Amino acid sequence: MPLTVHLEGVPAFPSEQTASAPSTPVAASPSLLVTKPGDAMPLVSAAAHRxxxxxxxxxxxxxxxxxIQRERMDLFDVFEAPxxxxxxxxxxxxxKSRRWISxxxxxxxLLALNVGNRGQRVPDWHLDPLKHELIxxxxxxxxxxxxxxxYHALLQPRSMLRGRSALEGVTASNLDKLVMAVSTAVKESEWTPLRVGGRVVKQRAGKGWPGHYSY
Known part of the structure; x- marks a missing residue:
């Protein structure tokens, strides 16, 4: 059975019109309708594409x-103090030369502080002769x-100095007393938790003395 193709919008030739209209009824042949792209209806609505x-x-x-993180941040703040x-x-x-200081x-x-791999820091207190002698x-x-x-024992407020620290209240006349007071505080702190920025830093047993602190 022949297939008839109709092009929409394209005029048919007379011969085709004559041929397409047979005088006697015949069995309908399958036909294919070809339309222009713009005339085709979308299969899916625009709303469905959204x-x-x-x-x-x-x-x-x-x-x-x-x-632990807050303790470390407090420690870094103290370490990097001006x-x-x-x-x-x-x-x-x-x-002096750096080699001599080392x-x-x-x-x-000299008192030197360290935290991890950030190197060492030396308090500028050593630049004062009396404080240097105390330390x-x-x-x-x-x-x-x-x-x-x-470091913290030197900054600890003392009743004998009316709330001032040894570094703030040291004089030539009370130097010996403050040396003993600070040294005693250091030895006592080996058995008590250390506070940094108002928080307790945990101890761990270390080689050489029982109050070694890990930073």
Missing amino acids: LPAVPPQRSAAPLVPSD HNLPVAAFAKMAG YEIQAGN QSVLKLTRGADPWQI
Whole structure:
């Protein structure tokens, strides 16, 4: 059975019109209607093509640091305080070579703080002769003690100084008393928790003395 193709919008030739209208009825042949692209009806409506609205992204809740993280942040703040100088900067202030300052630290004549791999910091208190003598005397009486314990003992308010620290109230006349008071505080702190920024920093047993603090 022949297939008849009709092109929509294209005029048929007379011969085709004559041929397409037989005088006698015949069995209908299958036909294919071809239309222009613009005339075709869309199979899917425009509404069906519309993508659903993307819901607004929820803002992430702020992360709350843990106690350990807060302890570390407090420790970094103290370590990076303006009066705690890197070794090179302290050597320049003291008019000494960096090598000489490193030797004094190893010999236990200078108080040096460290946190992880951030290097060492030396308090500028050593630039004051009287404070330097106080710190050096305490270092000699507390060999092996954690520098952080000595650091905080020097800043601890004392009733004998009406609430001032040893560094604030040291004089030539009370130097010996303050050396003993600070040294005693350092030894006592080996058995009590250390507070940094108002928080307790946990102890762990260490080699050489029982109150070693891990930073």
